[in-house]
Amino acid sequence: MIQPRPRTIPEATVGRLAVYLRVLTGLADGGRTTVSSGELASAAGVNPAGLRKDLSHLGSCGVRGVGYEVTALRERIARVLGAERSRACVLVGIGNLGTALADYAGFGSRGFRFVGLFDAAPSQVGQEIGGLTVQHMSELEATVAEHEATIGVIATPAEVAQSVCDRLAAAGIRSILNFAPVTLTAPVGVDVRPVDLSVELQVLAFLGQQRTARAAEVTA
Amino acid sequence: MIQPRPRTIPEATVGRLAVYLRVLTGLADGGRTTVSSGELASAAGVNPAGLRKDLSHLGSCGVRGVGYEVTALRERIARVLGAERSRACVLVGIGNLGTALADYAGFGSRGFRFVGLFDAAPSQVGQEIGGLTVQHMSELEATVAEHEATIGVIATPAEVAQSVCDRLAAAGIRSILNFAPVTLTAPVGVDVRPVDLSVELQVLAFLGQQRTARAAEVTA
DNA sequence: AACTGTGAACTTCTTCACAGCC
DNA sequence: GGCTGTGAAGAAGTTCACAGTT
Numbered sequence: 474m475i476q477p478r479p480r481t482i483p484e485a486t487v488g489r490l491a492v493y494l495r496v497l498t499g500l501a502d503g504g505r506t507t508v509s510s511g512e513l514a515s516a517a518g519v520n521p522a523g524l525r526k527d528l529s530h531l532g533s534c535g536v537r538g539v540g541y542e543v544t545a546l547r548e549r550i551a552r553v554l555g556a557e558r559s560r561a562c563v564l565v566g567i568g569n570l571g572t573a574l575a576d577y578a579g580f581g582s583r584g585f586r587f588v589g590l591f592d593a594a595p596s597q598v599g600q601e602i603g604g605l606t607v608q609h610m611s612e613l614e615a616t617v618a619e620h621e622a623t624i625g626v627i628a629t630p631a632e633v634a635q636s637v638c639d640r641l642a643a644a645g646i647r648s649i650l651n652f653a654p655v656t657l658t659a660p661v662g663v664d665v666r667p668v669d670l671s672v673e674l675q676v677l678a679f680l681g682q683q684r685t686a687r688a689a690e691v692t693a
Numbered sequence: 694m695i696q697p698r699p700r701t702i703p704e705a706t707v708g709r710l711a712v713y714l715r716v717l718t719g720l721a722d723g724g725r726t727t728v729s730s731g732e733l734a735s736a737a738g739v740n741p742a743g744l745r746k747d748l749s750h751l752g753s754c755g756v757r758g759v760g761y762e763v764t765a766l767r768e769r770i771a772r773v774l775g776a777e778r779s780r781a782c783v784l785v786g787i788g789n790l791g792t793a794l795a796d797y798a799g800f801g802s803r804g805f806r807f808v809g810l811f812d813a814a815p816s817q818v819g820q821e822i823g824g825l826t827v828q829h830m831s832e833l834e835a836t837v838a839e840h841e842a843t844i845g846v847i848a849t850p851a852e853v854a855q856s857v858c859d860r861l862a863a864a865g866i867r868s869i870l871n872f873a874p875v876t877l878t879a880p881v882g883v884d885v886r887p888v889d890l891s892v893e894l895q896v897l898a899f900l901g902q903q904r905t906a907r908a909a910e911v912t913a
Numbered sequence: 914a915a916c917t918g919t920g921a922a923c924t925t926c927t928t929c930a931c932a933g934c935c
Numbered sequence: 936g937g938c939t940g941t942g943a944a945g946a947a948g949t950t951c952a953c954a955g956t957t
Contacts, residue, residue, distance in 0.1 A: 482909075677844070
């Protein structure tokens with residue numbers, strides 16, 4: 474019994490594959506046909522050997538002595554990531570952040586399609602964003618069911634995020650991207666991926682101050 | 694020659710410390726005075742042993758048999774992360790995302806203070822967001838110098854992000870949080886931390902589909 | 914000659930298990 | 936008894952170095 478290729482790709486690799494996909498799309502648009510691991514790695518901000526190891530999870534797809542064919546590699550990565558399929562997503566919380574997400578063209582080209590935008594405030598309901606009309610929260614379950622959406626994005630205030638999470642999970646959503654600054658708990662079978670913007674800023678600032686402190690220490 | 698405590702805290706730990714800080718603030722507001730590692734870990738979505746190891750980087754600050762004192766721990770983490778200082782930040786790109794960031798109250802309580810909001814479009818200049826008036830890009834360097842800002846946030850379209858990065862670096866910014874979907878290069882001494890929202894969504898979706906595929910395989 | 918693909922070494926991160934203290 | 940702090944084990948991720956291919 475031979476397993477031709479381990480089906481599981483490391484999470485760290487998946488994140489970088491998404492970046493390579495972005496870079497490759499840019500190269501293809503610029504008319505490039507081939508690219509070496511060194512060049513691609515530099516454009517993606519990673520180590521060349523690491524990039525080759527990442528790509529090795531997709532099976533051999535470069536040519537030794539030459540490099541990678543841009544469009545072939547792009548399509549291979551897109552297929553593995555599922556970016557060629559169009560996955561239905563719903564977005565809850567149409568504040569500034571939610572509006573930015575709903576408007577962001579980058580999602581469409583990556584295989585995501587918003588099928589519902591929801592907010593609890595009547596003042597937000599009815600406005601049109603990115604070709605979609607904002608609906609009231611009461612229509613959440615029906616819309617998820619209708620489009621068989623499996624991905625939800627939470628961009629609400631922290632106070633209501635857990636209850637939104639519960640409703641999304643109950644409605645059939647399997648994966649949730651959470652921008653609210655609160656830790657959510659979801660039933661087994663439902664993934665939650667937190668993105669906390671102030672955590673990112675705090676890590677950035679800390680690493681900067683740590684670097685500065687080290688530099689001062691060496692000088693002393 | 695004894696080094697009493699290794700000054701460098703692992704990056705992964707720093708990110709979680711920021712989360713603990715958020716949770717502890719919530720507990721303190723709720724009137725809690727002590728908390729155990731198990732409880733705090735559960736509220737932060739991490740493993741209890743890992744939490745204790747994270748906190749051990751700050752030196753011993755719990756009481757065996759009892760737990761941690763909420764406000765003492767919160768202040769200790771805040772001091773380590775530098776959240777008690779007020780650090781001057783500038784934000785470039787006042788679209789929906791930029792507006793969301795400028796408006797986000799969470800930054801203020803974490804020791805960050807926006808001292809300048811910038812956009813290239815005259816239509817954006819002059820509007821007031823979170824108590825600050827949006828300035829034209831031409832005033833970037835002067836404002837950075839005046840407030841001695843060291844942190845910059847880029848929320849511009851991808852096309853102009855590199856040139857904004859160059860200007861921030863030249864103006865004296867040492868740490869940059871980049872929301873533009875492009876890999877930036879900066880001079881040595883300047884850190885760039887990328888946050889790509891569509892990469893997050895892609896990782897989430899991939900892990901979900903991988904999980905689903907594995908489940909189907911087991912069933913078969 | 915140039916560049917890929919990958920085993921092996923290395924580093925970092927996570928989890929476990931339990932000694933130590935209240 | 937209950938909970939912290941930490942060495943040790945284990946897992947994951949990164950980097951190196953070079954064999955292999957065109």
